[in-house]
Amino acid sequence: MPDGAEGPGAVTLHDVAREAGVSVATASRALNGSARNVRTENASRVRAAAAKLNYRPHLSAQAIARGQTRTAALVVGDVADPYFSAIAAGVTEAAEAAGLIVTMAVAGRSPERELEIIRTLRGQRPRLIAVAGSRIDGAATRAALSGELEAYRSAGGRVVMISQRDLPFDTVTIDNAGGAYQLARALAAAGYRRFALFRAPVTVRTSRDRCAGFLAGLRELGLAVEDRFVVETEFTRAGGYEAARRLAERGLDGVEVVFAVTDVMAIGAMSAFRDAGLVPGRDIGVAGFDDIDSAVDVTPALTTVAVPLREVGLTAMRVALSDDPGPVSVQTSTTVLLRESTPLRPRTR
Amino acid sequence: MPDGAEGPGAVTLHDVAREAGVSVATASRALNGSARNVRTENASRVRAAAAKLNYRPHLSAQAIARGQTRTAALVVGDVADPYFSAIAAGVTEAAEAAGLIVTMAVAGRSPERELEIIRTLRGQRPRLIAVAGSRIDGAATRAALSGELEAYRSAGGRVVMISQRDLPFDTVTIDNAGGAYQLARALAAAGYRRFALFRAPVTVRTSRDRCAGFLAGLRELGLAVEDRFVVETEFTRAGGYEAARRLAERGLDGVEVVFAVTDVMAIGAMSAFRDAGLVPGRDIGVAGFDDIDSAVDVTPALTTVAVPLREVGLTAMRVALSDDPGPVSVQTSTTVLLRESTPLRPRTR
DNA sequence: CAGACTGCGGAATGCGTTTTCCCGGCGCGC
DNA sequence: GCGCGCCGGGAAAACGCATTCCGCAGTCTG
Missing domain, CATH: 3.40.50.2300 (Response regulator)
Incomplete structure (x- = not known):
């Protein structure tokens, strides 16, 4: 016990046993009811001593003694x-x-x-x-x-x-792929035909799975998203903002809705669109993924796929x-x- | 070591010492450079053995041996x-x-x-x-x-x-009080005169401090908020929503801006106002506290006081x-x- | 009333480490 | 050549706790 004069140090089982006038074995048994019985009078004396000394068992010691x-x-x-x-x-x-x-x-x-x-x-x-x-x-x-x-x-x-x-x-x-698949179908059913896709670098699997599911959903309906409308960006709000900014800058060119693989990216994108003079939900649809809390709080409220995190x-x-x-x-x-x-x-x- | 046949159990310092052909003492010394020196050859053999056996020291055992x-x-x-x-x-x-x-x-x-x-x-x-x-x-x-x-x-x-x-x-x-104080002054400077206050039950101190600071800020300018416009509610988004709903229902009656003691409450409130046909930022000002991430993402972006959490x-x-x-x-x-x-x-x- | 059995407390053992203590060997100065 | 200090290694104690083993009394059985 180095560290200088740091006070009395923690109280150990030994201390409460001494205080109660029994052996450590009995103290242990009284405190965490073992198979063995201990006389009720002794038990209560031990508990009283523990309370008085404000004893807490040393979890590390327990761990090593119990083996887990x-x-x-x-x-x-x-x-x-x-x-x-x-x-x-x-x-x-x-x-x-x-x-x-x-x-x-x-x-x-x-x-x-x-x-x-x-x-x-x-x-x-x-x-x-x-x-x-x-x-x-x-x-x-x-x-x-x-x-x-x-x-x-x-x-x-x-x-x-x-x-x-x-x-x-x-x-x-x-179910990243499945959720994105369903989202694609839902958007198509809502009348959307021309899509953009904001995704993260291919090394992040979540993004990949969601893209794959989304594209699969479209493909099944004979739809697709043009290569020039899939933009790779960072997996963050800033990434979404940047992607949308670039897209808005070079012109929407018919794109009706963008799917960002993450709500935070989607929210960033909405912000960028607005800054570019486009109003999300009217001039351009936006959809995300995750259903984070703030998805309902942005305006317009964000279409997304809910994940029961x-x-x-x-x-x-x-x-x-x-x-x-x-x-x-x-x-x-x-x-x-x-x-x-x-x-x-x-x-x- | 109960728990049935759960595999060989973790490898201990003992094992690596045996593998390296030295004592546990030297193994320990080699692995976590103590004051004592150990011959470089032995040291490297120990390290090799540890790597081979994929050894990790048992933190609990270390804790109990070292006393911290x-x-x-x-x-x-x-x-x-x-x-x-x-x-x-x-x-x-x-x-x-x-x-x-x-x-x-x-x-x-x-x-x-x-x-x-x-x-x-x-x-x-x-x-x-x-x-x-x-x-x-x-x-x-x-x-x-x-x-x-x-x-x-x-x-x-x-x-x-x-x-x-x-x-x-x-x-x-x-600095809850100070922040709220400054917010009050800033709002007053922006031209607001009639305030409402959404706060949590008095038992939550954060809410109390912020209210006190806000009111102090107003008082110093000869302003105040009428009792009927301070509404107590839950410390959550739902609480904010509810408070705003009630307020909108019985009529704004001249209130120009509401200060909710928390961003999430403020966001809830904005949502309720909108549901009641009021547009936040035009028909009614809204301010919060905390500057959580989504404060910039709601529309209109939320006035708040930033806390460097x-x-x-x-x-x-x-x-x-x-x-x-x-x-x-x-x-x-x-x-x-x-x-x-x-x-x-x-x-x- | 002797022997077996039961209940309970204490001593001892073990857990995986670190650390202290002791011991042997080596190099050095005298 | 001999003592002495130093260096490195191993045995063992310690850490705080659980648990097993032993022994002691007391009780029940035959």
């Missing part, structure tokens, strides 16, 4: 992003219900950082590791990450991937805590929400 | 709330920079839950506990909470309160990690942002 912890580890890309924080809310809710305390790390959308984090997290010996990851490709780090998780699992840990199907672990995915977090924990055998994969479904940003568009012919 | 952990505990009201998640982002960023891993718990805006959480968190023996709390009054639990934190501190822990000045611990506060998280960690003596209290300043939801209002006389 009561923590759940969660790694997210960015806490401040509503996408991740909604998932985190679900995860922590389920964890606390299960009596686990959650340790959270943010990977900052960098696969290398993610790997490093999982490495140190593994030292925690958590009950499970939930990865709500960046979903960015990167063969080398991907393999390393998989190896690290595999080692963790073979030592008895549970791992669950959120929205990341292609690793051999339990997975809860979001909190639910995703909950199911992830449920999956990780259950003791089923092989890697299970549950997919949570999405629902498209048509709002004022894509009004019905009567076509004359 | 490398974790920081953070308790927030609600992860999904952008207010808290922004603070959390700052805290985790600083923590990871300091090599700490953060465990997060959500108190769900309930003081009792908050107390319970801090109790169990204390068992973790974290380096520090940061409380970004509900700021809800409640004498009994408040005292208990204070006692719990005091016990933790006297055992050598550091505690920092975020936006909660009145407990005898390090504190980083947000991420910064708050960063400073909180900085304060907690520094080793100054007494309770320090740093206040981060706010800045009012006039936007389109409160356009200039030329007055005729």
